[in-house]
Amino acid sequence: MADDKLRLTKNLENMAREQGFAAFGIAPAVLAPVTAQRLQDWLAGGQHGDMIWMEGRADERASPQNLWPDVRSVIMLGMSYAPAHDPFSLEKVPDHGRISVYAQGKDYHDVVKRALKHTARWLVENSDCEVKVFVDTAPVMEKPLAEAAGLGWQGKHTNLVSRDHGSWLFLGAIYTTLDLEPSMGGKDRCGSCSACQDICPTNAFIEPYRLDAQACISYLTIENKGPIPTKYRKAMGNHIYGCDDCLAVCPWNKFADQAAANKAFLPRAELAAPALADLLAMDDAGFRTIFSGSPIKRSGRNRIVRNSLIAAGNSADATLVPAVTALLDDENVVVRGAAVWALLQLDRNQFDHEKEVRLSKEPDPDVLLEWRSTETSVAAAH
Template identity: 80%
Template sequence: MANDKLRLTQDLERRAREEGFAAFGIAPADLAPEAGKRLQTWLAEGCHGDMIWMADRAGQRASPTALWPDTRSVIMLGMSYAPDRDPFALEHVRDHGRISVYAQGKDYHDIVKRALKRLARWLVDRSNCEVKVFVDTAPVMEKPLAEAAGLGWQGKHTNLVSRDHGSWLFLGAIYTTLDLEHSLAGQDRCGSCSACQDICPTNAFPAPYKLDARACISYLTIENKGPIPIEFRTAIGNHIYGCDDCLAVCPWNKFASAAASQKAFLPRAELAAPALSDLLDMDDAGFRQIFSGSPIKRTGRNRMVRNALIAAGNSADKGLVRAVRKRLYDDEPVVRGAAVWALSQLDSSAFEEEKARHVDRESDAHVLEEWSRD
């Protein structure tokens, strides 16, 4: 029986490699209770911001068996998306926006899930078991599970770190009714390093291993539907979708190979270095065309233009004033409000001129608040 388990595990890992997974391991169905306790504490402190779904299904998230009682083992898999270029390359190119590495290619949800389903189908055919597959959209604690499966450890930036792939792994899970041999859990190797904490532009880490999403640029530019809080706008710089700073600075990335990444994750030219002027002029149809097949499409045009306006305000590029002024007439208040702030940063005389024109006709309280700022 033990030999059969070992053979199945070896064949399963071999098949996973064929499907493009760079990391493989098996976790027990019952996570250590500490993982659930950390989640409850994090939620109680409000660190999840407006991500209400995190709290709504927290009980199911805490343990695989809470989500599916028949689970006996969790097969954890990782696909590398290690970039072939410096994620900081556009840091000082302020008339262009910075898009997180993971979102510059095709939507990873689709790619990883298709591979997971093929692997799960192979396992069912081989072992006549039941399975469920998950990629980032269900109440699954992928990172603690990946650590329990030996793929790496949850670093001080709260993301998974791998000795072989650095901080560049997309995670997927297969819950199964099979009782498989568990892998050795990953061991924390962050040591005294604080690079990911030190580089965060918005100080989103109140302590190592703890993220306050409300201050995280990824949350602010993707999940947050309203205005970007004033205290974070300057620090956001030219990040317009997500932020890789804490990931990209991780010393373990030196062992990651871009050659191990899926070709589908290679950046599209229009997403690797988007010009802010182009983004500011986008209507909804243009947004859908540019971001078709990208995870960015789910965020919607309004949030992307809002983000581009914040980046424009930080650019010191007066060549963007025309495009910013145009957005003062946008149908969406969240866009108009960001345009007001951007114009105030770029051209004070143009701001006063437009203020006289817009204040009396503006009905949205938030946008009026933007006009009233000193």
């Protein structure tokens, strides 16, 4: 019986690799109690921001069997998206936006889930079991489970680190009623390294292994629906969707084999280095065209234009002033507010002129605060 299970597991791993997965392991369907406690502490501290869904199903997230009582094993799979280019290459190209590596190709939700379903279907056809598959959208603690399955360890930046793939793995899970032999768990190998903590532009790490999502550029540019808090705007630089800094600086990336990366995640030219001028000019139809098939499409046009306006304000590029000024008339109040801030950074004279024309006509209180920010600054100085 044991030999049969081992043979099934090996054949399953081979099938998973045929589907494009670069990492494979099996975790028991019970997470250590410390995992649930860390989640509760994080939620209690409010560090999840507006991600309310983290609260609503916290009990199910804390242990696989809380989500599905029949699960006996969790098959954890990793798909590499190791970049062929330097994620920092646009850091000093301020008139272009920086998009997180994972979002420059096809939507990983679609690619990983398709491969998971094929792998799970093979398992059902070759054994007497039930399965459920999950990619990122269910109350599943993928990273602790991946560590328990031996795919790597949860690093100081809170993401999974692999000895073979660095910080560049998409994770997927297959819950099964089969009682499979667990893999040897991962071992923390971060040591004394603090590179990911030191590089964070917004100092979002409260301490190693603990992130305040509300200060993280990925959260601010993707999850946050309102205005970008003023204190983080300069630190965002030209990040317009996500931030790879803490991942990209990880020393373990030097072992990541780019040849193992799934080709579906190769960057599209228009997403690898988008010009801010083009992004600022997008209407809804243009947004849907540019970001079709990308995970960015979920954010919607307004959020990406908001982020691009912050990047424009940080660019010191006066040629963007006309595009920024045009967005002062945008229907979306968050976009208008970001345009006010960007114009102030780029051209104070133009800002003063537009303020005189528009201040009395602006109906939204948040946009009015943006226009009056200079008045507050002057008053504070005196």
